[in-house]
Amino acid sequence: MVLGLREFTERVGDGAGEPVLDSDNGEELMHVQHSVAIVLGNRLPVSPGTLYISTKQVVWLSDVDKTKGYAVDFLSLSLHAVSRDPEAYPSPCIYTQIETEADEDESEGSDSESSDTLDLSKITEMRLIPSDPSQLDTLFDIFCECAELNPEPIDGEEEEHNWIFSADQMVDEVAEEGDHFSQDPTNSIGHSNGDHDLARTVLELQINDQRFEDADEMDDDHERGHH
Amino acid sequence: MLFFSYFKDLVGREVTVELKNDLAIRGTLHSVDQYLNIKLENTRVVDQDKYPHMLSVRNCFIRGSVVRYVQLPPEGVDIELLHDATRREARGG
Secondary structure: OOOEEOOOEOOOOOOOOOEEEEEEEOEEEEEEEEEEEEEEOOOOOEOOOOEEEEEEEEEEEEOOOOEEEEEEEEEHHHEEEEOOOOOOOOOOEEEEEEEOOOOOOOOHHHHHOOOOOOOHHHOEEEEEEEEEEEHHHHHHHHHHHHOOOOOOOOOOHHHHHHHHHOOOOOOOOOHHHHHHHHOOOOHHHHHHHHHHHHHHHHHEEEEEOOHHOHHHHHHHHHHHHHH | HHHHHHHHHOOEEEEEEEEEEOEEEEEEEEEEEOOEEEEEEEEEEEEOOOOOHHOOOOOOEEHHHHHHEEOHHHHHHHHHHHHHHHHHHHHOO
């Protein structure tokens, strides 16, 4: 996967319409917002354009120059926010931070060199300014919804990170171990040191751990408790 | 799901989320999902000199994968519970 912002030119129809989406892989258009200006990094706003939010990416297409457009995957959007403070930016906007391949070097330097050459791979900030500021909250919510549709791909990292993803199983294991503990405390960590007090402490902690179980299960427990 | 459950308990409290790009944002924890995406309200940037444009955004969505640390309110931390929970994680791994 390529991180960061990229050019986007594929439009349907005669090349003047909506962006071509990867519908074969389930990409769907979620929202269209007309009359949106885009600001890349510290550059001047470019307008007018149309914002297309799909289940996978954010696409901005110029209304004037039909060959001009930008896209960024939700996987590359580190952060998005509603910015209304005129001190932060003169126009109310959706502010986003973009993760790039070379995140170490900040983008600020590139702007000073030449304002005509635009290196999209170094853009770490993007603002989207709808002509109608009342749409900001709606846009923010759609961004949130779509960001949640795009969790980090976990292939290849499963070994390393499996302590996160197997938490459910562990709860079960621990439940079993808990019984085991109370029946045969000689197997506990503390006893192997001959430290009985530590063993008791471990036992006590073991009992009082329901808060860390899934919320759903907690609700169940409450139900049972009351009836 | 340990941290997911733990963070859900902290909804409504003030936390500071430090991103991997060194930006630190303080705000009220509005919600957290299973990917540890974090929504903050009434946010402000801790280092305002470095990030003046982030001066004040009212609400903010932070992708879980870019979070480095979450600084918790001291009163939201039950050390004994966390000890036990992390011990369990270590055993399971």
